[in-house]
Amino acid sequence: MARPLRILHCFRSPVGGIFRHVRDLVEEQSKAGHQVGILCDSLTGGDHEDRLFSDIAPFLALGVIRLPIRRQISLSDTATLWSSYKEIRSLRPDVLHGHGAKGGLLARVLGSILRVNRYRVARLYTAHGGSLHFPRASLQGMLVHSMERMLEFLTDGLIFICDFERRTYERKIGKPRTRSVMIYNGISDRDFRSVPTRSDSVHFVYIGMLRDLKGPDLFVDAFARTERRIGRPLSALMIGDGPDREKYQRMMTERGLGHRIGMLPAMRVQEAFTVSQNVIVPSRAEAMPYIVLEALAAGKTVIASRVGGIPEALGENSPALAKPEDADDLSRVMAKAISEPEFGRRNMPHIETIRLNFSASAMARDTLRLYQNILGMDANA
Template sequence: MAAAPPLKILHCFRNPIGGIFRHVRDLVEEHSAAGHQVGILCDSTTGGAYEDALFETIRPRLALGLTRMPMRRAISPTDMIALFKSYRHIKSLQPDILHGHGAKGGAMARAIGSVLRVNRYRVARVYSPHGGSLHFARSSLAGQIVLRLERFQERFSDAIVFVCDYERRTYEAKIGRPRPHSQVIYNGINEAEFSPVALEPDAADFMFIGMMRDMKGPDVFIDALARTERRIGRPLTALLVGDGPDEDSYRTMIAESGLGLRLKMQPAMPTRKAFALAKTIVVPSRAEAMPYIVLEALAAGKPVIASRVGGIPEVLGEDSEALAVPGDADDLSRIMTAAATQPDWRARIMPKPASFKAVFSAPVMARDMIGLYRELLPAATKRAS
């Protein structure tokens, strides 16, 4: 039996920051190593030196190239310009798979893929929400518009891929049962990350690492740290690591809380470098899909405290004592106190490494994704003919 031919895969997304970018980088690494041709199309106005360096690490893997152009977050008349330029570029690449990530990337991939299909070109259109539109409430006018647009775009989709079962359930509750094929494929961590990270001698007690915006909960972390100090009766040390639009407000909050000498802020850095700087990772998000930081920390042997949001309970366990009520600094502080004062807390509460790796590894994620891509191509060929 002849081996299946390699695929040409193009990933479209807007924001090259955070979980979506990490997800795409892992797929690029795994799929290019397996002989597939992969490319990226994303925004050119977002990200900084750190993200530029990450792009350089995967550029040799991008047989279909790295293309960046301005893409605004909100719907804008300039979208038509980006869409037209993207269409011409994608048509020249002749991909087998157009995989859109997030609301903007998903809309672009499905629109362009559908135009190509009208012209009888074989291409499969795949969409991964990654939270995105699913953060909107059905009760708001903006939410009604966005969620109805998501439903409308299903007719231009060959498959919808969810990164966790929570994301699938949220989609069904807010938008409806997916009409195209849908599948849960968990985010995964690459093999090199499944090794412990040694602590620096002056490691802090706790760390928040992520985007500096209220949805991620740095303000909850700051409040919880102050409460934990009062509970324990001694000073604690902590770090906030990351960049984002609300940095200045957190600096002010730290100063007003009297934590300035014990809670430091540092810019975004590689996660494993950051892990050496603190004993316990805290993920106090108000909303998430499947945050990579939880997976990365567990793979590095770090204990994790997190909000009970998104797919995090699917990783830590639905009944895990490491899960806090979202947005509740007092509940988060209760768990931080236990982690800081109970010597056996980590061994009792954290997932077992072998069972964790069997589900949340990049090779498993990449294998399942390629399997889906190949299933879609015969259908795409049939409908395009």
């Protein structure tokens, strides 16, 4: 068996899908005998995220480093880079794995500085959508994509979490000039259990970040249109936290929906699944969102925008997919879901298909194999 590795995962915000991805890797890699740690932002997250950190604390032999890491590139990044470098150097990792644009920048730049000092470390990057969401023709997109291209020279391995992400990278940035693999996001065995809805359940639930990229405004608009299609009042919940929470609250109040769409703070996803059978994912852009995989594993009906890798999970021709950024088409599918009793059973992928293609253990195994190949280690030695 190959020797244990010291692995540090670097990312910005400890919320949402990236944090879920890292938590699964941390647990699986630790159980495989490796020492694992996290470096992430100290400015985001709340009580819910603190509970999630507590859950994985037993698997974090290298601990948690939290520093202020802002979303936008700024002069403060210089201080963050220096502080991060000192922390990372003291941990002496074998692997620096960056997630998302800022995490990828930290892992690759600081890993390269360590290499200049003759310290051997593998530098990996998983985009999770991130910089790939920027339009190719925009000034910001051109700058970000050019930076991604330059950072390839500091990258030992690129991981794409779905085929959509791989194709988008090649289209917007170019064919990778370094080692690259596709490894699907995966969920653990404990996620594969049916979650029944409560007796006071609502017709629809949105679970996720409250920011425009994820489409909460499309959800509110589609909900109002669905009521008109059905011809009666409906009920819904929005569960999550984010920078645009007050904007959506005002939007609902102005449309007279405040009593029919409730809002709750972020909570454990299994608890959130109890409030409705129908989980709506109205995102404007995605890579491979965990909420889709988690909801399918819990036996829920997922209605989603046809963006990112979602069709790879639901099926390319799934009737549960709506046109991107089209509240009316989303409303059409939502109306079908509550007017056709067999809609979910007929149109959701078989649970064993999800288990086969989106396994956390397989995700962690293939990721470790990539680390070992980069470091020139024989996993069977």
